Amino acid sequence: MPDEIKTLSSQLAQDPDSLVFLRLGEMLRQKGQFDAAHRVALTGLERHPHLADAHDLYARILADKRDYERAFDEWDMTLRIAPNHIGALKGLAFLYFKVGDVGQAVAHLEAARQHAPDDPGVAQALALAQGGGGPGGAPDAARAAAAAAEELAPAAPAAAPLEEARVFAGLEGAQEGLLLLDAKGQVLGGALKDPRGRDVTDAVAAYLAGVSHEAARTTKLLGLGRWSGVAAEGKLGHIHLTPPGGDAVLLVVRDRSVPMGRLAIIAQRAAAAARRWLELDR
Amino acid sequence: MTDASRPAGYGPALDLVTRVRGVRGAMLVSGDDGLVVAEQLMEGIKGVAVAALAASLASRLRRAMEAAGLGASLFWHLQCDQGSLLVVPAPSGVLIVAVAEPDVNVGLVRLELLRAAEAVG
Numbered sequence A: 001m002p003d004e005i006k007t008l009s010s011q012l013a014q015d016p017d018s019l020v021f022l023r024l025g026e027m028l029r030q031k032g033q034f035d036a037a038h039r040v041a042l043t044g045l046e047r048h049p050h051l052a053d054a055h056d057l058y059a060r061i062l063a064d065k066r067d068y069e070r071a072f073d074e075w076d077m078t079l080r081i082a083p084n085h086i087g088a089l090k091g092l093a094f095l096y097f098k099v100g101d102v103g104q105a106v107a108h109l110e111a112a113r114q115h116a117p118d119d120p121g122v123a124q125a126l127a128l129a130q131g132g133g134g135p136g137g138a139p140d141a142a143r144a145a146a147a148a149a150e151e152l153a154p155a156a157p158a159a160a161p162l163e164e165a166r167v168f169a170g171l172e173g174a175q176e177g178l179l180l181l182d183a184k185g186q187v188l189g190g191a192l193k194d195p196r197g198r199d200v201t202d203a204v205a206a207y208l209a210g211v212s213h214e215a216a217r218t219t220k221l222l223g224l225g226r227w228s229g230v231a232a233e234g235k236l237g238h239i240h241l242t243p244p245g246g247d248a249v250l251l252v253v254r255d256r257s258v259p260m261g262r263l264a265i266i267a268q269r270a271a272a273a274a275r276r277w278l279e280l281d282r
Numbered sequence B: 001m002t003d004a005s006r007p008a009g010y011g012p013a014l015d016l017v018t019r020v021r022g023v024r025g026a027m028l029v030s031g032d033d034g035l036v037v038a039e040q041l042m043e044g045i046k047g048v049a050v051a052a053l054a055a056s057l058a059s060r061l062r063r064a065m066e067a068a069g070l071g072a073s074l075f076w077h078l079q080c081d082q083g084s085l086l087v088v089p090a091p092s093g094v095l096i097v098a099v100a101e102p103d104v105n106v107g108l109v110r111l112e113l114l115r116a117a118e119a120v121g
Helices: A002-014 A022-030 A034-047 A051-064 A067-079 A086-099 A102-115 A122-134 A137-153 A200-209 A212-222 A261-280 B011-018 B047-067 B106-120
Strands: A178-179 A187-192 A226-232 A237-242 A249-255 B025-030 B035-039 B073-080 B082-090 B094-101
Touching: A002 A022, A022 A034, A022 A051, A034 B025, A051 A067, A051 A086, A067 A086, A067 A102, A086 A102, A086 A122, A102 A122, A102 A137, A178 A200, A178 A261, A187 A200, A187 A261, A200 A249, A200 B047, A212 A226, A212 B047, A212 B073, A212 B082, A226 A261, A226 B047, A237 A261, A237 B047, A237 B082, A249 A261, A261 B025, A261 B094, B011 B025, B011 B035, B011 B094, B011 B106, B025 B047, B025 B106, B035 B047, B047 B082, B047 B094, B073 B106, B082 B106, B094 B106
Parallel strands: none
Antiparallel strands: A178 A187, A178 A249, A226 A237, A226 B073, A237 A249, B025 B035, B025 B094, B073 B082, B082 B094
């Protein structure tokens, strides 16, 4: 994907009026590079203000950034230009589910189904939303709306990698050697495997719960300022812990073939990605 | 430096570490309970408290590394704006701890800590 992004970027640079910005913006979005995707979509919109797909792309990026008010405006604009635009109908349904207006959400989904009867996302979201009308009452309805919203979310798994994976999108070892934890040892992103390939994410996370507080206390006691990392050498591999922001801790694990100095560089890159992700999540 | 708590035999091991330029002090800490076994620290460093926290951090790191399949921890280094804490566990479970200035030669301190760990056993 990075190569494709490079190719599309160069095509767009050669021909700024090209519609290639739609693919490039979507790809950056899927990689979790929301700021870059935002810039591409906005520049495209300036050149093609009457293109429904450009407004739809921009709305999805805004929704990724949880700017739901502006996302609503953009999807609304998309429908003014192209009243049967499936992306916008689904997007608005998603936002209506988010605010609990199930009636409006279902109406938009019904409209989408009329024009795209084979769209599995629409059918699934409708089924989930209608599942809430049972005898269980309001809590069931709320749960059903939440499930339907999740199904329709612009970053749904079918369209983009899982939220957790996106923390370290594009970084080496994202699924076996990078882990982002909160202060209670809950996993925020990434995963860890031992040298035999077994998933050890939860066990390691549990042992590292509270390590950030402990490191901060030790540092304060010694008058050493703020802690910036813990590098540890093991018999079979190395770890590096970094505080990317707040009480979160980033863990990077590599085998002994990776020198400690290089591990620190890998950890810095991953910490920058984690910091961006944590800021977006706030 | 104060060396009030310095049982005979541990002094040479601590000397290996404290003679490195930029090291503000060294301690031997019981890894099991975080108690100070011996120390050579500059004035103002609260050895007892540092020992307890270092042992607790060492225990967390050891368990996490074992759970990750990386084997026993050989050396770890808490990096801070204004200095570092460097630790090597000896085979007996005693931790050799160094408190250092920010511009210390980490590689050299690591080597001396490993030598001290060997001496302590």
